[in-house]
Each structure stands twice: as structure tokens, then as C-alpha cells.
Amino acid sequence: MSVLSLQSVSLAFPVDRDISQTRLVLDGITLHLASDEFIAVIGRSGSGKTSLLNLAAGFLKPTSGRVSVDGVDIAGPGADRAVVFQDDALYPWLNARDNVAFPLKLRGIAKGERRLRADDLLAKVGLDNAGAKNIWELSGGMRQRVGIARALASDPRFLLLDEPLGALDALTRARLQQFLLKVWSDSKTGALLITHSIEEAMLLATRVVVLAPNPGRIVADIPASFGRQLLSGKSLQEIKDSPEYRRLHDGLTGLIHADAQEDAA
Amino acid sequence: MSVLSLQSVSLAFPVDRDISQTRLVLDGITLHLASDEFIAVIGRSGSGKTSLLNLAAGFLKPTSGRVSVDGVDIAGPGADRAVVFQDDALYPWLNARDNVAFPLKLRGIAKGERRLRADDLLAKVGLDNAGAKNIWELSGGMRQRVGIARALASDPRFLLLDEPLGALDALTRARLQQFLLKVWSDSKTGALLITHSIEEAMLLATRVVVLAPNPGRIVADIPASFGRQLLSGKSLQEIKDSPEYRRLHDGLTGLIHADAQEDAA
Amino acid sequence: MTIEVGIIAPTAPVEIQPDAGKPGRGRGTLPISLVTIAVIIAAWSLASVYGVVSPLFLPSPLIVLKAIYNVAVNGFVDSTLAQHTFASLLRIFAALAASIVIGIPAGLAIGTSRIGKGILDPIVEFLRPLPPLAYLPLIIIWIGIGEASKITVISLAMLPPIILSTAAGVKSAPADFVNAARSFGASRLQVLLYVILPSAIPSILTGTRIALGAGWSTLVAAELVAASRGLGFMIQSAAQFLVTDIVIAGIIVIAAIAFLLEILARLLERWFVPWAAHR
Amino acid sequence: MTIEVGIIAPTAPVEIQPDAGKPGRGRGTLPISLVTIAVIIAAWSLASVYGVVSPLFLPSPLIVLKAIYNVAVNGFVDSTLAQHTFASLLRIFAALAASIVIGIPAGLAIGTSRIGKGILDPIVEFLRPLPPLAYLPLIIIWIGIGEASKITVISLAMLPPIILSTAAGVKSAPADFVNAARSFGASRLQVLLYVILPSAIPSILTGTRIALGAGWSTLVAAELVAASRGLGFMIQSAAQFLVTDIVIAGIIVIAAIAFLLEILARLLERWFVPWAAHR
Amino acid sequence: ADVNVNIGYQPIVEPSRVPQADGTYEKVTGAKINWQKFDSGADVITAIASGSLDIGYVGSSPLAAAASREIPIETIFVVGLISEAEALAVKGIDKPEGLAGKKIATPFVSTAHYSLLTALKHWKVDPKSVEILNLRPPEIAAAWERGDIDGAYVWDPVLSQLKKTGTVLATSADVAAWGGPTFDAWIVSKKFAEEHPEIVTGFVQVTGKAYASYLANPDSWNATSPEAEKIAKLTGAKTEEVPALLKGYHFPSLEEQAGADLLGGGTAKAVAETSAFLLEQGKIPAVLSDYSPYVSSRWVVEAAKAGL
Ligand SMILES: Nc1ncnc2c1ncn2[C@@H]1O[C@H](COP(=O)(O)OP(=O)(O)OP(=O)(O)O)[C@@H](O)[C@H]1O
Numbered sequence A, B: 001m002s003v004l005s006l007q008s009v010s011l012a013f014p015v016d017r018d019i020s021q022t023r024l025v026l027d028g029i030t031l032h033l034a035s036d037e038f039i040a041v042i043g044r045s046g047s048g049k050t051s052l053l054n055l056a057a058g059f060l061k062p063t064s065g066r067v068s069v070d071g072v073d074i075a076g077p078g079a080d081r082a083v084v085f086q087d088d089a090l091y092p093w094l095n096a097r098d099n100v101a102f103p104l105k106l107r108g109i110a111k112g113e114r115r116l117r118a119d120d121l122l123a124k125v126g127l128d129n130a131g132a133k134n135i136w137e138l139s140g141g142m143r144q145r146v147g148i149a150r151a152l153a154s155d156p157r158f159l160l161l162d163e164p165l166g167a168l169d170a171l172t173r174a175r176l177q178q179f180l181l182k183v184w185s186d187s188k189t190g191a192l193l194i195t196h197s198i199e200e201a202m203l204l205a206t207r208v209v210v211l212a213p214n215p216g217r218i219v220a221d222i223p224a225s226f227g228r229q230l231l232s233g234k235s236l237q238e239i240k241d242s243p244e245y246r247r248l249h250d251g252l253t254g255l256i257h258a259d260a261q262e263d264a265a
Numbered sequence C, D: 001m002t003i004e005v006g007i008i009a010p011t012a013p014v015e016i017q018p019d020a021g022k023p024g025r026g027r028g029t030l031p032i033s034l035v036t037i038a039v040i041i042a043a044w045s046l047a048s049v050y051g052v053v054s055p056l057f058l059p060s061p062l063i064v065l066k067a068i069y070n071v072a073v074n075g076f077v078d079s080t081l082a083q084h085t086f087a088s089l090l091r092i093f094a095a096l097a098a099s100i101v102i103g104i105p106a107g108l109a110i111g112t113s114r115i116g117k118g119i120l121d122p123i124v125e126f127l128r129p130l131p132p133l134a135y136l137p138l139i140i141i142w143i144g145i146g147e148a149s150k151i152t153v154i155s156l157a158m159l160p161p162i163i164l165s166t167a168a169g170v171k172s173a174p175a176d177f178v179n180a181a182r183s184f185g186a187s188r189l190q191v192l193l194y195v196i197l198p199s200a201i202p203s204i205l206t207g208t209r210i211a212l213g214a215g216w217s218t219l220v221a222a223e224l225v226a227a228s229r230g231l232g233f234m235i236q237s238a239a240q241f242l243v244t245d246i247v248i249a250g251i252i253v254i255a256a257i258a259f260l261l262e263i264l265a266r267l268l269e270r271w272f273v274p275w276a277a278h279r
Numbered sequence E: 001a002d003v004n005v006n007i008g009y010q011p012i013v014e015p016s017r018v019p020q021a022d023g024t025y026e027k028v029t030g031a032k033i034n035w036q037k038f039d040s041g042a043d044v045i046t047a048i049a050s051g052s053l054d055i056g057y058v059g060s061s062p063l064a065a066a067a068s069r070e071i072p073i074e075t076i077f078v079v080g081l082i083s084e085a086e087a088l089a090v091k092g093i094d095k096p097e098g099l100a101g102k103k104i105a106t107p108f109v110s111t112a113h114y115s116l117l118t119a120l121k122h123w124k125v126d127p128k129s130v131e132i133l134n135l136r137p138p139e140i141a142a143a144w145e146r147g148d149i150d151g152a153y154v155w156d157p158v159l160s161q162l163k164k165t166g167t168v169l170a171t172s173a174d175v176a177a178w179g180g181p182t183f184d185a186w187i188v189s190k191k192f193a194e195e196h197p198e199i200v201t202g203f204v205q206v207t208g209k210a211y212a213s214y215l216a217n218p219d220s221w222n223a224t225s226p227e228a229e230k231i232a233k234l235t236g237a238k239t240e241e242v243p244a245l246l247k248g249y250h251f252p253s254l255e256e257q258a259g260a261d262l263l264g265g266g267t268a269k270a271v272a273e274t275s276a277f278l279l280e281q282g283k284i285p286a287v288l289s290d291y292s293p294y295v296s297s298r299w300v301v302e303a304a305k306a307g308l
């Protein structure tokens, strides 16, 4: 079992052109993601969720602190941590299928095999017939799903998802939530999911982490088990009606609101 | 009072490089948006919501049918219809404030005045201190809010919003929903909102339009009054607990699901 | 930004037309271009008929046409037009091939690696402004008077635009594209080949088009040295004896070939990087 | 793609350093460039010391340095180095100004308007490959032997890269940017000035840098026209009498000036279009 | 095996173009000849110095410059003394004193440039009082046509173009008489001359023969003659202009070449004087004390011995 760790990590950006001045965006973040965990990160817009994910992915270097996998400091992005981007970041010169097959191509998998696997993944995210489409011919939600399929194709140890379901209608979203949950439990891929939906966080995650802004810091790290309940066949309505669910939902809402009040003060 | 009308509009895209073949994306859409209305469009990913908005905005020409404002065919995009884009489309060479002030600049408003109004709008979307920030220094949700503020700055007769709150956390989202509702009711700006949240559609719109895919067509156009209730001071919980609300919610969910079943058949 | 089917071209006059959504690439610019060319030729004819410019320096279109025919059939300075053209085309293409083979990797190195940039930058910046007429003697001394020296002179003119455009193209590759690839385990080479290179291709094509123009305009200088064939050689020989009709004929042939190559380049662009129009 | 503070440069060797997030623009390339230049000069010295190339054609760095000193103090062909340089700089800058004033609007017209493209395309495509050595007599017939003709020759070399890059920059402006502006009521002119032009600026800057190189490399040809001063004229005069040290001195001066201008261009780029690195 | 010979020529109208066109050089020397065209003597010198050329055609000015820089070359044949082929044509000036303040164009560093400066010296006109412009021949024609210049020291065919509307103030024949002869010559790289003396002799022999044939009956090389056509074809000149262009040079016979006025002594002196003049003009850094190593009458003598 692998663990992705952020230890006392902080991150500062320079203030505009004045590179001698910096603004602290993340402060003292410590977070461990084991490969059997599903962590959801929620927090207000601008609280540093994307920055946190960028650190875990290796796109940003922390100003202080360590980011490591199994104790070894990461040296930038790597095949063990696949990312689904907030802005899809699909390659316009490849069609939808080839975008999904891209991680397979990197591993030298043969063309026919690539095609099969990519089409399979596309079908799983509900895009059965979109393989030959150009990226600019896809709708916003379709692009997000291609991005998810592409990250899964790379078969990573950790999956880092930045609001991957943000542009989807309720039904498609619910289906993809189920799908992600299944991928996670089947393949033992540790997942770090950034979402703005408290409900989504609760239904998928084994732990919900709350980030408060200015500077971004972890104000709560709460275990949850609704995802496992869902997987074990419990109905959504049943789960949502349970007192634990209601309690946690209210608690998390309160945490984010509290932080907003403090903000206003 | 103005009306933005789509009459028997259909839209076809060429199939990849083979320009002799086309695929119908929207079929026989008729929709009238009066300036005291707030229409929410929901529908599955890829059902043609963005395409519909692009037609109304004048970014796309219909393959057949008419798009008009007060009976006059539109000749492309115009200052009467301001757009909030699904992918923000903010100008990277302008900072947040100047992006918001851009429509004011187009109208020749003096610099000082522009600045005041832009800062005011930024504050209203919860970005009090982000005016001087570069676009690439903003988080995804911050960018969306700048896009909303920019569209409002142009003081349009119709506001066309493509999933404007998709990247926002629940709290920020609720605040902005309130804000949009207030803008709409204060300024008599007709609003066309594309959203993937049935709840959001119901809470804001005076009419909820459901789009079914392949080809995109309107399968329901249902009046709603929860927004007015909210404005008149009724509490959110009270509204959500009302039987009308539950009924409509279930109805809309059913409509989208139905369409999905048909899809699978 | 190009006129696409069904899309109201953002800056074209926007009129909703009955055939708006129909397939077709929008009205072309060819008719307007043909009119422009006709106007220019007419003006030229008038200028020579009314003797605005002495025929010694601006022979009429008809005389130039005759000269082209004559060179094509009887030749000039010992070779026919086809032979001159062929000789020059060989040099241009050899130089183009060399510039691409050297320039694109160099541009990639400058754009992607600090060390590459550190080493190549001063070299490129030094080569860029060199006037061919100044270094011609040095080229002769170093590589003699054979084909190699002519191709080198042309290449030296073609390299900088290709290198600069490649480097600029690399810089325009979105960081997320690179990040994505690396998070899927791409090696540095794979990032280069599969992400940075494709991102840079539109820019490289623009650079290549600029380079081709630069190459042609260096042709006369390159063929000043010990050529016995070539359009530049032909033009130069004619110029020395004031045979202006042949000079203009040569210029027109060069322009015509360059024009054809440009059309080819645009077709390639449309075919191979359709996505460039959709960024 | 440039190395930004706190960002692991996607293609730079990725090592997490203790000072990683600290302000600073990453390690510069200057030291490497200086080493490169030193290596080249060393190789050059060795080549001349060991007589690999006859000193007549590759004088040692020391001799060239002396030549530079000598031309600076005593002059060559009746003018000092400062006078030659100043004369050429004036021509280059006048030509640059003219090319920018003509080329950017022309590029915008080609990129944004069907009629503009139809009219200008054939003209630009015709001008692009023209060899200056061939059209010099025509230039003289039309605009005489004064400064104007020299500036015209340089401008003709500078225009195509500027026009092409501007047009390419226009095409790279995302359609949504234009759509947004139009939906806020921008007139065509406003779209052009406030959206398309800024989008095209990174590309225009690249074009201008290519153009400057092309301008310098046309200098000798331009100064074939009745110049009595100028670096090109100096080089040409020296080359004819095999005064190779002066030729190389001239080349070095040109390269040095071009290098300074390039640095200036990059600073301008970094200062005025910081967003280009964040697309 | 065949010897490869690289010969650099200039597109100048002179009798040796005929055997060049006929392939006579190849036949007589038995070597494989690679003819390369150059537009100026300076480039020919560079090519010889680089080892790319064995034999080349240059004017006296570049020859003097090359010798002064001690490039290992040898003058083997004086093509011709430039006489009417180069001249100072002017418009609206009737005496040398009238040149002051006028614009006179000439291709810098050429034989014409040298002649112009020599003529001014002879007339005691201060060169600084004349505005001397650097233009190549086609550009001179254009500038004259436009009225931008008042005169030019240049060669044919541009010269005859200027003569149509101007007057001649001095020709190179005059300048030669005033002590500033200019001429064109064939040179050989010393290394090649040592390795293949027989080829050099053969080359001089064929060239001399062509000259003799022209000198024997100049008028038969008229506009419709095959000779004129061959010359035109190789140079780009118009066939009808060839006879006049041929008359612009004084072509010495092999016997004359060997004499004291030319390769036998006069040429070395002329090169020395040209060099001194170039030094005075600041064009070359130094002159040699003796230019005779760069001139040799050996080849014309041997060629003459071998008979025509
Ligand atoms: N430029 C285009 N060329 C071809 N097909 C296109 C193009 N743009 C959109 N489409 C197709 O039209 C359909 C509708 O797309 P649209 O973007 O309108 O969907 P949407 O309802 O906005 O979806 P989402 O909620 O995912 O954003 C999709 O099937 C898409 O593939």
C-alpha cells in the first residue's frame, strides 16, 4: 500500500510583478493519502484547493515542507499520480479517443489495444460514440468526462481530481460518482477529489477535508463511510435520511459558513 | 419590454472534415424570453444547451429558423445580449478590474468612473480585493465570478449565462444565486441561465426549460415561482419543504431520467 | 478566427444569410486577389505605354511575357528557364531541408532547456543579422564555391525564422498540457515529441513560410558565387547587361513559384493543424 | 513554459530545492551564454594561432580587436566606426518604424477582413521572395539614390515577417474573446483595437524580432546604393580589398548591436506581455 | 587520370569566350575544366585563396590588392588594356573643372574607380570637391535616367547607355596615357602552376590563339557572326552589342604580352603603382617593395614557342 504525504507544506506566490513580496496561499498543510482512501477536499472558492492538488501532483514546489510518496520526496509530476484538470487540458490535435489513449501510448501499448481500452473507458463515462470527435466539437461536460477517462487510462496509484464533475447535469453526475466510487474500490487507487458539493464529498469520500482560506489551511478532517454504504447496496435516499448523514452535512456546512463569518468580520 | 425570440430554430454541424455531411444538434427550437422573465435551461451533457445559448447570443447562425429581438432579426452578437461563458473567456492582458470595466470602456465611460463601478461589481460577487490580480492568479471560481461581473457591467437587456456558478462552493454559490435573482428583479434584465442543477433552475427561474438530446429539442417548458417567493422573503427551507417544490423537482428529475432511459433503449 | 461553417465569423460582416448553416468554406478571397493582380498589371501596362518609366527599366508586360517565352524556349546564359528554375529549386529545397533539420531541434532546445538556450541563443543571435554579402567571402574560404556554399548562404537566411518561431511556439504551449503529460508518466522526450512539438507546429509553419520568403530573397546573393545556372544567376547576368525584361521575368518566375509554395503551405496547414483555428 | 517562481518548470530538471518557492526568476542563462561565447572565441584563437585558416581570411581575435579600435579612432573609408554605425542605425530604425506602421495594419487587415486579405495577399506574396539585388535598379528609378531608397530596401525585407506574424497572431485570437467583446457591444474597430491587437501582440513581437534580423542582413545590399557611410558600406568596401579584419569587425559590431536590440525586445516582451507566458 | 581544373571567369566580352564555348580548352589541355562565373575580381581572388579555383580572371585593382596581401598567385596573361570600354560620361559638364560639386558615380574599388581618381589627380581636381558615389553599373544607369547623378565612370553596356544623352570627358585610354593604366588579366594559383605547368601553358596557348584570331580580322566578328553569338550566350550580353563591346579593349598579342611593356616588366610596375594608389586611398594597409613575383612572362613565352 502506498501513501502520498504532504508534511507541513506551505506555499507562497509572489505579489504581481513585485517579486520581493509574497502572499501565503497555503499554510502548514499536513495530509496523508493512502491508496485505500478517498479524500474529498471542500472549501470556499479561492481557499487553495487547486493549489493543494498542484502540490500533490508535483506541478508546484512547496515554499516549505515536504511532498512525498512512500517517504520518497517527489521530483515533479509522475505516472503514479494522474490528474483530472479543472480546465480540461485536453490536446486539441488529438480526437477524444486518442486523448484517452494518450497515457497508453506513453507506455508503448500497441495501437489496436490502445483503441480498445480507450473506447471502453469512453463508454464507461457515457461517451460511447464520441471517440472520433475533435475536442472542439465536444460540449463542456463531454470534455470533462474525456479528461476523467484519460486520467484513468494511465492506471495510477493516486488519482487527483479537480472538480471533475462540475460541468455535468445531475443524472450524468450521479452516474459518474458511482463510476468513480467503483474504480476506487476495485483498483485500490487512492483518490483526492476537489469538489464544491458537500453532498458529493460525503457520498464518495472516506475522509472529508475542509480548507479555510487566507491562508489556506485544514480546519477539519472528518471520516465518512457513506461511500462504502452506497457500494454495499444501501439506497441513496436511505443514506441521506440517516441521522449521521444529516449531522455531518450540517457540520460541514457550518464549518464553511463559520469561516465565511470570520471572513466578513 | 423586450423579447428575445428563437423561432423554429435548428442547427447542424458538419461531420468532421466531411463537410457534405451534417449532424443535427438542435431541432425546431421555439423559445421566447421576455425581459421580465428568468428562463433556466436544463438537460443532459451534450444536449445542446451551450449551442442554444450561442444561437441566442448570435455567435452561431441557425441552419434554419429565426433569432430575433423585438421582431428584428439579430445580426450577430450585440450589446443587448451579454454573455457569461462556460470557459470564462477573460482577457489575460487585463487584470480582474479591467476585465470587468471592459464593457464600460467600450461605451466610452471615463476611467475613474469605470474603476468605481468595476470595483463595486467585484465586491458584489465577493471579490473585494481581487481587482488588481492578473487572470492567471485567480482560482477557477474567482474567474467565473469575474465573468459574471463583466457581463453585468455591460448593462444588457438580456443576460445569457452558461453554467456561471458551476465552479463555486455551495456557500458562494448560494450567495451568487441571491445576487443574480436581485439583479434580475431590480433591473428587468431577461435572463437565460444554463445550469446542471435542477435545484438552481427551480430557485431562480420563472420558467424551467428541459432540453432532450439527439437532436436537442425542448421537451418541457414549466413555469416556476420559487424565485419570487425567495425574493419576497420566504425562507429557503420553507420553499424546499413545500409540496409544489417537491412535485416540480421530482417531475424535472423524471423528465431527464426518462430521456436517459429512451437513450439506453 | 477563420470563417467556419455555421459560425458567424467574428469579424466578418455579420449578415444572417439564407444559406448560412450550409456546408462550404465561406466565400473565398480568390476573386478579389485576381482583381488586384489585374489592376496591378493594368497599371504597369499604362505606365509603360505612357512612358512614365523608361522601358529600359520597366518593359511592358507584353515584352516581359515574350522574354519569359524566349527564355523558356531558347534559354539565357546557356540554360533554359526550366534549367535555371530547377537549379534554384534544388538549392532552396536543400536549404529548407537543412534549416528544418537543424532549426526545429535548435528551437526546441532553446524553448525547453536552460542549457540549450544558454548555448544556442548567442549563436543564433549572432547569425541572425549577418548580411550574406558580407560573409560570402568567408563562406567561400571555408566551404569553397560548390553547391554547399550556395545552400549554406540560403540556409543561413532561413534558419533564424525557423528557430525563433519554433522557440516561440514552444513557449505558447500551455503549461497544463505539459503537466498533464508528465502526470501520465511521459518522459522528457515524450513530452517534447507528443506535447510541445504539436503545440508548436502552427508557429513552426508560420516560421517556415517566413523562411521560404527569406530564402528566395537571398537566392541572388547565393548565386553570385560561381553559379552557372539558377534564377538568381540569370537575373544577375541580365542585370549586368541591363536586360531588364529578363530581370523582371526572373522576378516574376520567383514570385510565381513562391506563391505556389505558399498555397501548398496553407493547404498543409489547413489539413494537418485544423485545430489551430480552434484554440 | 518559462521558469516561474514556485512552479516546477515542466521540462527543466525537476529537483525540489530548499529555496524552491522563494522569489527569483530561476537561474538565468547568461553564465552559459558567456561560456559559449568564450569557447567560440577560444576556438577562433586556436584556429588562427595554428594557422588552420589563412590569417588573411580569419585574422585572430586580437587583430580584429585592433581593427575595431583602429576604425573607432581613425576610421575607414573616410568615416569613423561611430559614424558608420550611426548611419546604419538610423536606416534600420527608420525602416523598422515604416514597417511597423505599414505592416501591423496590413497584417490586421489580412487577418480580419476578406477584402483586405484578397487585396493584400497577392501583394505581400509577391514582395516576400524578392531579391534586393535584383530590384535595386527599379528602386533607384522610382525613388532615387537618397536615404529613402536605402530605407525602402531594408523595409521591404522587414515587412513580410511583420505582416505574416501579425496575421498569424490575429488568427490565434480565441473566437470566444472576440465573441465576448461583441456581446458587450464592441464595434468592429473596438474589437480590433481592444481584443485582436492585444491577442496578436506576442506574435507581432516575434515577427518584429525576425524582421530586425532580416533588416540587418539586408543592410549591405541597401548600402550598395550610393552610400558613403554605414556598416554595410564599410564591410563591402573592406571585403573587396580583402581587408578581412575590418569585415569581421563590422560583422561583430552588427551582431553586438543586434544582440542589444534583442535583449531590449525581450525585456519589452516580459514587461508588456507577461500574460503571454500564462496562456 | 584526368586533371580537374577550376577556372573562374567574369561575364566580360572578350575573345577567349569563344574557345570556352567551343570546348577548345578541354581539347588542348586534356583536362576536365569546371568553368565558374564570378561577378567581381574580389570574389575570384577569394575563391583562388580558398583553393576552389586554379585559374581566374581579375581586373588590375583586385589583382594589386591580392598581391599586396601576398596571396600566392601569378599573372599569366594580360587580357586587355582597358581603353574605350571604360570612360567618364557626364551631363552638363564640359571641362574637368566643372566636376567640382557634382555627383559622379562609379562602382567603388573597380578599375573604373581607380581610373576616375587617377583622372581627377591628373586634372588637379580635389577628389573631396567631387561627390563620388558608390553604385553598381545597373544602378548607375537607373540613377542617370532619373537625373540623380551628373556623371559616372563606368563600363559597357551601361557606358553606351550614358553616352546617348551625355558626353565623354575621359576614357581609360586617356587615363592610361596619363600614367594610370588599367587592365584585366588571367591569374593562376602558384601551387597549380607548379603542379601542372603544361595545363597553364595550354591555357595560355588557346587564349592567345583566340586573341590572334580576333586581331587578324576584328570586323568578321560582327553581330551576326557565330563568335558574337557564343560570346553573348556565355555572358548574357545582347548579340548586337558584342562587336562594340569587343572594341573597348586593346587586346595584346602573345608577342606583345611577353614584351617589356607588359608581362616582361610593365605589368609588375602597373600593379605596384595601382597598389601605391590603393594605399594612398586607404584601401589596403601596406604595399610590397617588389611585385615581380606576381607576374610571369614564362607562360606566354612557352605558349608562343609551342606555336599557334
Ligand atoms: N463545433 C462543433 N462541431 C461539431 N459538433 C459540435 C460542435 N459544438 C458542439 N457540438 C456537438 O453538439 C452537441 C451539443 O453541444 P453543446 O455544447 O451545446 O452541449 P451542452 O448541452 O452545452 O453540454 P454540456 O452540459 O456538457 O456543456 C454535442 O453533441 C457536441 O458534440
Ligand SMILES: Nc1ncnc2c1ncn2[C@@H]1O[C@H](COP(=O)(O)OP(=O)(O)OP(=O)(O)O)[C@@H](O)[C@H]1O
Residues within 6 Å of the ligand: A013, A014, A025, A043, A044, A045, A046, A047, A048, A049, A050, A051, A052, B133, B136, B137, B138, B139, B140, B141, B142, B167, B168, B169
Ligand atoms: N499563479 C498564481 N499567482 C498568484 N496567486 C495565485 C496563483 N494561483 C492561485 N493564486 C491564488 O491562490 C489562492 C488559491 O487559489 P486556488 O486556485 O488554489 O483556489 P481554489 O480553492 O482552487 O478555488 P476555486 O474553488 O475557485 O477553484 C487564490 O487566492 C488565488 O488568487
Ligand SMILES: NCCS(=O)(=O)O
Residues within 6 Å of the ligand: E039, E040, E041, E042, E057, E058, E059, E060, E061, E062, E109, E110, E111, E184
Ligand atoms: N573589369 C574588371 C572587373 S574586376 O575584376 O576589377 O572586378
Ligand SMILES: [Mg+2]
Residues within 6 Å of the ligand: A049, A050, A051, A086, A162, B139, B140, B141
Ligand atoms: Mg480550483
Ligand SMILES: [Mg+2]
Residues within 6 Å of the ligand: A139, A140, A141, B049, B050, B051, B086
Ligand atoms: Mg455546455
